[in-house]
Amino acid sequence: MLDISQAFLNHGEPLPVLDHVNLSAGPGSFVSLVGPSGSGKSTLLRLAAGLDRPLTGRVYVDGRRVRRPDPSRGLVFQDPTLLPWLTVGQNIGLGPQVQGRADDPEQRRRVDEMIDLVGLQEFRDALPSELSGGMAQRTSLARALVTRPEILLLDEPLGKLDALTRSSLQTEIARLWEHQGFTALMVTHDVEEALLLSDRVVVFSPRPARVLEDVAVDLPRPRTQDDPRFRELRRHILELLA
Ligand code: ADP
Ligand code: MG
Secondary structure, eight states, X not given: OEEEEEEEEETTEEEEEEEEEOOOOOTTOEEEEEOOTTSSHHHHHHHXXXXXXXXXXXXXXXXXXXXXXXXXXXXXXXXOOOOTTSOHHHHHTHHHHHTTOTTOHHHHHHHHHHHHHTTOGGGTTOOGGGSOHHHHHHHHHHHHHTTOOSEEEEESTTTTSOHHHHHHHHHHHHHHHHHHOOEEEEEOSOHHHHXXXXXXXXXXXXXXXXXXXXXXXXXXXSOOTTSHHHHHHHHHHHHHHO
């Protein structure tokens, strides 16, 4: 994303939100974005998704300009946004269904594979209302990955889950990322989560957001929070955010 600026109208006055932001993620890398509440993190993710257009600057994926949402970019939001009248299996199969490929055996295999990968075999025929928050978010992850996106965009995907569920889903996301080989761009307010998962943590200033620092996470995986270097990086990022 090159030189991105964005502003909105707020009671008739322009509200600058992003101030010449540059951000890139190499193929297969995991990049997290942290910053104060209201700094423009979700705004940036929506631009990366092609849901909005920037005021200035350009968004590219693989050298191609992003102009609209596309199956090559999967999205996971804080709220699972599942269709309540469809089962878990049908929600996960929604992408292939919309593309008219629901009966394609390869697509059906892929839906089965994703249900297995997120451990929801027994809940395939359950409705969203029958799921816990963690299971609903697993369903969202599987749905986003079923079409094999090159990029997964995650906006505080674990923000509403309790600590235990969050921790198990962090491990799950790390495992999916290692297996499936997508590039991940994740917004989170949880610095430890960012450090557990990411190759780089990009730190935003308060609105209008600038990149304060692009922090390389030079830690082997799997990571542990007890590592002195982990604690040093956490302290450094928290100081930037203070
Ligand atoms: P974050 O995700 O970092 O908490 P957001 O990107 O959601 O922040 O929002 C940044 C600022 O932009 C906020 O002040 C928000 O009110 C404003 N904003 C976001 N989207 C819109 C919109 N569509 N119209 C007007 N203002 C918006
Ligand atoms: Mg947000």
